[in-house]
Amino acid sequence: MSAGPVLTVDTYSLAYGTSAGAFQALRDVSLALQGGEVLGLVGESGSGKTSLAHAIMRGLPPNVGREDGRILLGREDLASLSQARMTNIRGRRLGMVFQDPSTSLNPTMTLGTQIIEVLTRHRGLDRQAAQRESVAMLERVGLKTPAAMMHRYPHEVSGGEKQRVVIAAAFACQPEVLLFDEPTTALDVITARQILDLFRDLQSETGVASLYISHDLALVSTIADRVAVIHQGRIVEQDPAERIFSAPQDAYTKRLISAVPRPDRRLVDDEASSTGSTLLSGQDLTVRYGRPSLLDFLNKDRAKRVTGAQSVSFDLAQGEILGIVGESGSGKSTIAKALVGLNPFTGTIGFGSSKLTGRRDMDAAYRRAVQIIFQHPDSSLNPRQTVGTIIARPLRRYGLDREAPVAETVAGLLRDVQLPEDYARRYPHQLSGGEKQRVAIARAFASKPQIVICDEITSSLDVSVQASIIQLLLALRARHGTAYLFITHDLNLVRQIAHRIVVMYRGDVVETATVASLARQPEHAYTKALLDAVPVPVG
Amino acid sequence: MSLSYLVKRIGFILFTLLAVSVIVFGITQVLPGDAAQMMLGENATDDALAAVRDRLGLDRPIWLQYWDWLSATLGGDFGTSLRTGLPVSEMMLPALQRSLLLALLAILLMLVLAVPMGIIAALRRGKPTDVVIGLGSYVGVSMPEFVTATVVLLLLANPVLGLFPATGYVPLTEDFWEGLHHLALPVLTVSVILIAHVSRMVRSEMIDVLHTDYVRAARMKGLTRRRVILRHALPNALLPAITIVALDVGYLLGGIIVVEEIFAFPGIGRQLIVAIQNRDLPAIQAGALIMAATYAIVNFLADLAYAALDRRIQYA
Incomplete structure (x- = not known):
């Protein structure tokens, strides 16, 4: 392309007007996207990457304060265009794919209509021609039954299929530039990989210039030609993709890269696992959800109950970190909840010398020894209680308040999770996401547990925060000898810290193996697919 | 939407209406003064009252009266207005x-x-x-x-x-x-x-x-x-x-x-x-x-x- 970049962001700055004064979201951002190029834009939450996407699309919220600089599509300054002209450009010359296909498709319209409308609007096709073209597009994005898909509603198809439809609509008018805003983040690992492959194919076929926005540096470095790193509204570094991991220049980029989980960089000693005796075990644990209605019960129709986990067996040694991986719906959280008595189960839980066959067998000693940390601290911390009250709760529950003054113990726990002691008087909403998760960790450790179940505790956090939370968990383990049941969908992360890994798929355990042997020779086909699907940082 | 849902839902409506009918019938029974008293006024003789009660079946057990009223109602017959002497359905349906x-x-x-x-x-x-x-x-x-x-x-x-x-x-x-x-x-x-x-x-x-x-x-x-x-x-x-x-x-x-x-x-x-x-x-x-x-x-x-x-x- 000799005509110069198709999209140019030229010293663009953006401020929002908030009640607390102006907030500078973007500062002097300059980017140039050449025809046929894939530019990755990587940043953590709040870095301004989504604001930049909205600014390019001219879809900014109404509280925009001040804009400086220019954004050019070809030679046209997008900010100078009228709303009507911009509406004509969107979807035709400049398209966007959103993060979560389950919310970016209209639930009350068929999938077909949501593609047809783009074609009739921008390419002037009549309804029949648009219908034919839409079926062709759906076929092109790899949907097996494109004609049938046209009549389906979003809730009737899977997440991956939905994202294919969104992508089909974005490519429908052969735009010059497409923005991808974390298009695989809301999907399961294997589905994400398939969508990524689709993106690569369509991109090389059509040569559309793409701005690929993501928080995932490893993923972006595998698909982009160049990578730009954004931090606090500023582009701190732009490099060819192959250089970003091997030779990062900027201090922030270096920190970000060191936070990215890499399976080849183990964070724990491997000996600890083999020495300990079995602490907790599960034999044939099965969890069924739902209650059969009276009618079903009379018909002896028990099949309607959903099986969340089927005959799951595992064992956890003293001080061991046992990883459980699997996609959403694979039953990993179901088992976690059963182990702390939040789900009814059948089968046997072995704890020390005792055998538990139901929730009634869980006495105070068991509950004190087995603690859980949930994924979302926002919903697992009571918003009406202070941090001090939240952490003191297990102390009172298990009678630890008689051993030492509660305030002192709480202060000690806060120090342990590296939070200031005066946080005890704060409420959860005054804390950041990472800080809230530290409070949840302090609460779990308050009862001096032998086992802590970590249920996706870092999945809603940024990588750098995730790295510090992982460091904290490992430090606590080193001090107390706690065993972890570490549940995650992030294979790279779990390969860094776990001794053994349990792979779950659709409610079943398909494989249990040590980290080394799992990576070397996965036994089950699903494990292989999972390993293949995860982008591993290169360089 | 399944057929069984429709059946269930319509059955629920019928049950509701049945419950309402019991309440409506019950309340009108509890009101002071019966239909015969209503029709004949306060100065009616006991004989006249008895004759009307007999004609309307007001002496019979309540559940029998309810059953008669309900079965007639289901047949579209809401009875005869005590005020006008016309069939109630002729007054109510056009209204x-x-x-x-x-x-x-x-x-x-x-x-x-x-x-x-x-x-x-x-x-x-x-x-x-x-x-x-x-x-x-x-x-x-x-x-x-x-x-x-x-x-x-x-x-x-x-x-x-x-x-x-x-x-x-x-x-x-x-x-x-x-x-x-x-x-x-x-x-x-x-x-x-x-x-x-x-x-x-x-x-x-x-x-x-x-x-x-x-x-x-x-x-x-x-x-x-x-x-x-x-x-x-x-x-x-x-x-x-x-x-x-x-x-x-x-x-x-x-x-x-x-x-x-x-x-x-x-x-x-x-x-x-x-x-x-x-x-x-x-x-x-x-x-x-x-x-x-x-x-x-x-x-x-x-x-x-x-x-x-x-x-x-x-x-x-």
């Missing part, structure tokens, strides 16, 4: 038709006005238009019908302007325009609260829907503003409004009684008031049952409409 016409027009007027008002208020959120619509809605919601009716009468039916007739009813089949002319004020009065309520509902739902990802996605596809609002946002914003409208029908039934009385409109509400004043037991029973049935059926229809609009809803 019901007139009231349904009134209610239907009120709901139509509500849809025509409330939905656009809600949309405009949502799009102009925080601007003068929104504030004016919001204030109007508050006033509309907070005024009871008899006040609204008085205001409407003062403004539109005063002797100086005389735009609309203050009372009366002309069948549409007789004279269409004259009929509409007479219906205008009752319809307006009944619909004021509905309009106020539903427009507020549509406004708040619309504001939520305008912030969803799929509406943003529709905008970013370059669709026209008109299509984004009417085709993408509105159906999703109207879904919760359907449930509210169905619940409002219960309120509408009560409102109609007041409005019919004020405007001397010969509907079911007016019939019911006359029946209560005259202790016309068969008419009271019929009126109450009809109202309960209307409410149950409207809510059923609302559920069906909801399922038709939102394909995620699957009744089982």
Whole structure:
């Protein structure tokens, strides 16, 4: 392309007007996207990457304060265009794919209509021609039954299929530039990989210039030609993709890269696992959800109950970190909840010398020894209680308040999770996401547990925060000898810290193996697919 | 939606109506003074009273009387009015038709006005238009019908302007325009609260829907503003409004009684008031049952409409 970049962001700055004064979201951002190029834009939450996407699309919220600089599509300054002209450009010359296909498709319209409308609007096709073209597009994005898909509603198809439809609509008018805003983040690992492959194919076929926005540096470095790193509204570094991991220049980029989980960089000693005796075990644990209605019960129709986990067996040694991986719906959280008595189960839980066959067998000693940390601290911390009250709760529950003054113990726990002691008087909403998760960790450790179940505790956090939370968990383990049941969908992360890994798929355990042997020779086909699907940082 | 759901739901409606029938029948039995006393007046002789009681079967056990009444009612026979001596169904059914016409027009007027008002208020959120619509809605919601009716009468039916007739009813089949002319004020009065309520509902739902990802996605596809609002946002914003409208029908039934009385409109509400004043037991029973049935059926229809609009809803 000799005509110069198709999209140019030229010293663009953006401020929002908030009640607390102006907030500078973007500062002097300059980017140039050449025809046929894939530019990755990587940043953590709040870095301004989504604001930049909205600014390019001219879809900014109404509280925009001040804009400086220019954004050019070809030679046209997008900010100078009228709303009507911009509406004509969107979807035709400049398209966007959103993060979560389950919310970016209209639930009350068929999938077909949501593609047809783009074609009739921008390419002037009549309804029949648009219908034919839409079926062709759906076929092109790899949907097996494109004609049938046209009549389906979003809730009737899977997440991956939905994202294919969104992508089909974005490519429908052969735009010059497409923005991808974390298009695989809301999907399961294997589905994400398939969508990524689709993106690569369509991109090389059509040569559309793409701005690929993501928080995932490893993923972006595998698909982009160049990578730009954004931090606090500023582009701190732009490099060819192959250089970003091997030779990062900027201090922030270096920190970000060191936070990215890499399976080849183990964070724990491997000996600890083999020495300990079995602490907790599960034999044939099965969890069924739902209650059969009276009618079903009379018909002896028990099949309607959903099986969340089927005959799951595992064992956890003293001080061991046992990883459980699997996609959403694979039953990993179901088992976690059963182990702390939040789900009814059948089968046997072995704890020390005792055998538990139901929730009634869980006495105070068991509950004190087995603690859980949930994924979302926002919903697992009571918003009406202070941090001090939240952490003191297990102390009172298990009678630890008689051993030492509660305030002192709480202060000690806060120090342990590296939070200031005066946080005890704060409420959860005054804390950041990472800080809230530290409070949840302090609460779990308050009862001096032998086992802590970590249920996706870092999945809603940024990588750098995730790295510090992982460091904290490992430090606590080193001090107390706690065993972890570490549940995650992030294979790279779990390969860094776990001794053994349990792979779950659709409610079943398909494989249990040590980290080394799992990576070397996965036994089950699903494990292989999972390993293949995860982008591993290169360089 | 499965057949078993329909059967279950209709069975539930029938059960509700049965329960209502027991209550209605029971209450009329508890009222002091029986039907014979009603018909013959306070000075009737004991012999005459006994003769009438015997003829009406009032001496028999209550559950037998209930069974007779219920089986006759199921056959469409609501009994004979104690006041006029005419069959109750002949009084009530034409009155019901007139009231349904009134209610239907009120709901139509509500849809025509409330939905656009809600949309405009949502799009102009925080601007003068929104504030004016919001204030109007508050006033509309907070005024009871008899006040609204008085205001409407003062403004539109005063002797100086005389735009609309203050009372009366002309069948549409007789004279269409004259009929509409007479219906205008009752319809307006009944619909004021509905309009106020539903427009507020549509406004708040619309504001939520305008912030969803799929509406943003529709905008970013370059669709026209008109299509984004009417085709993408509105159906999703109207879904919760359907449930509210169905619940409002219960309120509408009560409102109609007041409005019919004020405007001397010969509907079911007016019939019911006359029946209560005259202790016309068969008419009271019929009126109450009809109202309960209307409410149950409207809510059923609302559920069906909801399922038709939102394909995620699957009744089982």
